[in-house]
Amino acid sequence: MNTTRKRFFILTGDPGVGKTTLTKKLTSSIIEKGVKASGFYTEEVRRNGVREGFDVVSLDGLRGRLARDQSLLGGPVKYKVGKYGVLVDEFEKIGLASLNQAADQNSLLVIDEIGKMEFFSEPFKKRIREVFSGISSHVILASIPVRRSDNLIEGIRNHSLAKVWLVTRENRNQLHDEIMKEIASLLAVSS
Template identity: 65%
Template sequence: MTTKNYTFFLLTGEPGVGKTTLTKKLSTEISSKGIQTTGFFTEEVRKGRSREGFDVVTLDGTRGRLARDQSLLTEPIKYKVGKYGVLIQEFENVALPSLIKPDTTQPHLLVIDEIGKMEFFSDSFKTAIRTIFSPSSNCVVLATIPVRRSDQLIESIRNHNLAKVWMVTRENRNTIHNEILKEINTTLNFM
């Protein structure tokens, strides 16, 4: 019996369930084995108990603002999600360079946390995502996507024949790590 080799590993689940934490843990373990990892995480920005917005942080530590509570912004904002103004240019300046696959024949993991509504206000990001998930792509990707059905491009990624999707819940977030790691390592070892 032949097992299917996936190249796109997707985590989905409700907001706040632990997708980013799990993604960080997986990417840290993979990079500790000498596998090159690039990409970015999206992190909450809090002041005390209050969430002020979100930052985009690359795996090498470069940080920029993705969104802020509109009450904290002085400039007019074109794109909004709830109470947050999305800072497209700052997001693109940090996130887009981290998505360029290194010119290497060595195994590589691209981490994208997250492919979602705020990020999709960027046409340049959407174009990069189309390329990364295209039939001619040779990327191995660990990404997070929204649990709710949304943008057509996100749905095409969710249903891609080379994608394996895990639903992260409060009940399984501490136990599915090894299963996901095993799948990713299997793919990276074939490269």
């Protein structure tokens, strides 16, 4: 029997199901308990109800563009996912930097999300490998795609230190308390 305590709390689910909303709520709850947190989340950018792209937002409030509808960009971009051009330099300036400043002891590292757009950054992929190597003492809250993707993401999903929750429209409002209780027990705060 494996008695190793889980420290990687992984959310997965279909796009738009509420993973980022749940991540933000959990992060706020942890910070309110006095625990240090670093990292980033991604957020849809909409104008007049139409999605224009995605931003990367660090927990300390820095914001940059992750991706934009290619029709809104002044020219061609090297990396694309569907109709979106991925702005790797801007992502690294905010997202990667937020991971590199993470404290180790008794802190939460938030990575929303580890996916196709973010993986155009080789330094980001390298940092993800380091973070999930099991050597650091981070407690991690992260989100990954629900469908099988690449070996690194599958390694996270199947890691012995990971607990994975499938977020659905039906359970997304109930998962907060369950996940919070587990994270809080590791970070020595009351849930």
